[in-house]
Amino acid sequence: MMSAKPPRSLFTYALVYLIFLYAPVILLPLFAFNDSAIIALPLSGFTLHWFGLLWETRALHEALYNSVLIAVITAIGSTTLGIFAARAAARYEFPGKRSILGFIMVPLVLPEIIIGVALIVVLIQLGMSLSAWTVIIGHVLICTPFSIAILQSAFNNMDRSLEEASLDLGENKLGTFFRVIVPLVTPGIISSLLISFTISLDEFIIAFFLTGTDVTLPVYIWGQLRFPARLPAIMALGFLMVTLSFLLLVAAEYFRRRANRLTGVRKNSNGGIF
Amino acid sequence: MTKQHEREPIINIQNVEKHYGSVTALDGVSIKIEAGEFFSLLGPSGCGKTTLLRIISGFDNPSVGTVFIGGADMTDVPPNERPTNMVFQSYAIFPHLNVADNVGYGLKKQKLPKEEIDRRVDDALKLVDLEGYGPRESHALSGGQRQRVALARALIMKPKVLLLDEPLSALDKKLRETMQSELRKLQRTVGITFVLVTHDQEEALTMSDRIAVMFDGRIAQIDSPEGLYRRPISRRVASFIGVMNFIPATVIENTNKILSLNIKSLGQLDIKTSSALKKSEVITVGIRPEMLTILYNKSDTSEYSFNASIENASYYGDMTYYEVFIEDTDIKATVSMRNTAGRPVLEIGSKARVGWGKDSITIL
Ligand SMILES: Nc1ncnc2c1ncn2[C@@H]1O[C@H](COP(=O)(O)OP(=O)(O)O)[C@@H](O)[C@H]1O
Ligand SMILES: [Mg+2]
Numbered sequence: 001m002m003s004a005k006p007p008r009s010l011f012t013y014a015l016v017y018l019i020f021l022y023a024p025v026i027l028l029p030l031f032a033f034n035d036s037a038i039i040a041l042p043l044s045g046f047t048l049h050w051f052g053l054l055w056e057t058r059a060l061h062e063a064l065y066n067s068v069l070i071a072v073i074t075a076i077g078s079t080t081l082g083i084f085a086a087r088a089a090a091r092y093e094f095p096g097k098r099s100i101l102g103f104i105m106v107p108l109v110l111p112e113i114i115i116g117v118a119l120i121v122v123l124i125q126l127g128m129s130l131s132a133w134t135v136i137i138g139h140v141l142i143c144t145p146f147s148i149a150i151l152q153s154a155f156n157n158m159d160r161s162l163e164e165a166s167l168d169l170g171e172n173k174l175g176t177f178f179r180v181i182v183p184l185v186t187p188g189i190i191s192s193l194l195i196s197f198t199i200s201l202d203e204f205i206i207a208f209f210l211t212g213t214d215v216t217l218p219v220y221i222w223g224q225l226r227f228p229a230r231l232p233a234i235m236a237l238g239f240l241m242v243t244l245s246f247l248l249l250v251a252a253e254y255f256r257r258r259a260n261r262l263t264g265v266r267k268n269s270n271g272g273i274f
Numbered sequence: 275m276t277k278q279h280e281r282e283p284i285i286n287i288q289n290v291e292k293h294y295g296s297v298t299a300l301d302g303v304s305i306k307i308e309a310g311e312f313f314s315l316l317g318p319s320g321c322g323k324t325t326l327l328r329i330i331s332g333f334d335n336p337s338v339g340t341v342f343i344g345g346a347d348m349t350d351v352p353p354n355e356r357p358t359n360m361v362f363q364s365y366a367i368f369p370h371l372n373v374a375d376n377v378g379y380g381l382k383k384q385k386l387p388k389e390e391i392d393r394r395v396d397d398a399l400k401l402v403d404l405e406g407y408g409p410r411e412s413h414a415l416s417g418g419q420r421q422r423v424a425l426a427r428a429l430i431m432k433p434k435v436l437l438l439d440e441p442l443s444a445l446d447k448k449l450r451e452t453m454q455s456e457l458r459k460l461q462r463t464v465g466i467t468f469v470l471v472t473h474d475q476e477e478a479l480t481m482s483d484r485i486a487v488m489f490d491g492r493i494a495q496i497d498s499p500e501g502l503y504r505r506p507i508s509r510r511v512a513s514f515i516g517v518m519n520f521i522p523a524t525v526i527e528n529t530n531k532i533l534s535l536n537i538k539s540l541g542q543l544d545i546k547t548s549s550a551l552k553k554s555e556v557i558t559v560g561i562r563p564e565m566l567t568i569l570y571n572k573s574d575t576s577e578y579s580f581n582a583s584i585e586n587a588s589y590y591g592d593m594t595y596y597e598v599f600i601e602d603t604d605i606k607a608t609v610s611m612r613n614t615a616g617r618p619v620l621e622i623g624s625k626a627r628v629g630w631g632k633d634s635i636t637i638l
Pocket of ligand 2: 325
């Protein structure tokens with residue numbers, strides 16, 4: 001079927017929308033490279049000074065270390081949970097399957113501030129002190145639905161007869177897992193790792209509630225906003241984070257599509273978050 | 275000379291039943307398949323063909339009954355240890371492996387030396403006419419090529435039995451017809467027992483040594499293609515295999531192996547039979563469209579004949595299929611005529627005389 005051309009007004013609307021969405025982000029690099037301590041137009045010249053300043057700030061390095069550590073553990077945790085859930089959902093029928101999967105997805109739409117408040121109450125009741133680990137618990141909670149969505153498409157799209165063909169050709173169950181299932185879902189797993197890593201790295205509200213002394217990068221940025229003189233350096237940091245997140249998401253999408261292609265899905269219609 | 279011992283069947287399916295909850299997919303199926311046979315399971319969709327094939331291959335277990343392959347009870351033998359290989363309906367080509375790695379998948383498990391695997395993969399690809407395709411990516415293959423890869427991948431394992439689940443149904447008509455004869459030739463070359471599942475009666479007739487016709491999870495008849503076509507045992511089999519005209523008849527007498535029938539509006543005839551039909555029993559006789567002949571000229575003769583009016587004519591180039599009403603009845607019959615030189619296509623509504631012989635009658 002031919003797709004009809006959209007009306008011109010729709011096109012204009014989309015353009016205005018995109019400008020509105022991205023204009024603030026485009027301001028980031030503008031001031032990150034601007035040779036002035038004041039965030040205002042007109043620009044006064046090009047400099048890499050602010051990036052150099054980032055390099056010298058020790059507190060920032062600690063925040064970065066915390067954030068990366070939290071993001072890595074979160075990515076592994078939510079992806080592992082996602083693998084179990086997706087495999088079970090793809091292969092087994094059990095009572096209440098739909099509602100269970102539905103409930104796992106709920107954190108996708110819950111306001112993060114609610115999750116943050118609820119978690120802090122529960123964790124303190126349990127006698128846990130706030131640390132990087134409490135942030136990880138919160139991040140795994142919000143990342144797992146994304147992991148499941150991505151992995152479900154990888155597992156669901158896998159034709160069951162591929163496993164059977166492997167058994168038919170004399171391979172045993174363990175061999176089939178490593179020679180057929182793993183290669184086919186690996187791109188999905190990588191995609192899930194990248195997405196949850198990115199979400200965790202950028203997440204502020206839950207980290208703000210649950211972090212103790214182990215400040216994460218977004219929480220560090222929040223703290224720095226009180227000092228106008230440090231704003232250009234924060235712009236530089238923001239620019240780096242946006243660029244990194246963007247690259248990670250592109251890589252994740254690449255792997256998700258690769259997973260779909262391997263499992264024989266032509267269009268990127270099944271699951272995923274893009 | 276002494277008569278040879280009856281050979282042990284390569285596959286012996288004994289009274290197999292399969293139930294899914296309240297659904298009965300197979301109901302008392304018993305089949306013996308001889309080594310080297312091209313055997314087909316033929317039946318409409320949902321009759322249990324795939325279920326039976328999966329039970330032979332070990333992917334499903336029968337609820338009741340036993341499967342023997344090569345004389346051995348398969349009950350506790352998992353699929354990866356059975357001497358069978360399967361060509362899946364979807365072909366199940368591994369998308370992350372190229373053609374050679376797909377074909378060599380099973381040999382790699384056997385830890386054979388690489389040179390031997392390479393040589394046997396080349397041989398297998400040659401066998402299915404895919405010489406030189408080894409390095410190709412599998413997702414770039416056409417439907418026909420995927421099917422050949424699936425065949426090579428299964429045959430390289432030298433199974434006692436090759437199982438094929440509707441292997442041609444995904445191909446277009448031309449390719450399907452080519453593959454039918456190629457598959458048949460391939461089976462003769464390798465000498466392996468083939469068990470083919472199909473819902474296409476033409477496919478089963480042209481390829482098989484023997485066919486099991488299945489309806490609703492039961493075997494209706496097992497016979498050679500010719501036997502099925504000429505001597506169907508029921509109305510259902512008769513109309514599933516080709517076209518059959520059905521006409522009611524009454525038994526007048528059945529003595530000394532001579533059956534006297536009164537076929538409705540066609541008259542009375544005596545045929546040799548060994549059936550035990552009784553006097554005044556009402557039965558159905560069947561006659562194939564090609565056994566009816568339109569007598570174009572007044573001088574044309576036939577053993578028996580009846581008058582008919584042409585209800586419809588379908589022209590197929592080489593053949594014309596007429597639907598006719600037997601005169602003064604509401605019985606419809608199909609007559610097929612070869613379009614030989616000078617033979618006109620009769621007009622709808624015109625009258626014709628149709629000839630037939632009593633040897634072409636099937637009693638159902
Ligand atoms: N896993 C299953 N669960 C429930 N019913 C099934 C299952 N597999 C097959 N059936 C039923 O068994 C019957 C036979 O199916 P199948 O063997 O696939 O038929 P065919 O291959 O002849 O089209 C059908 O009614 C089908 O719905
Ligand atoms: Mg089937």
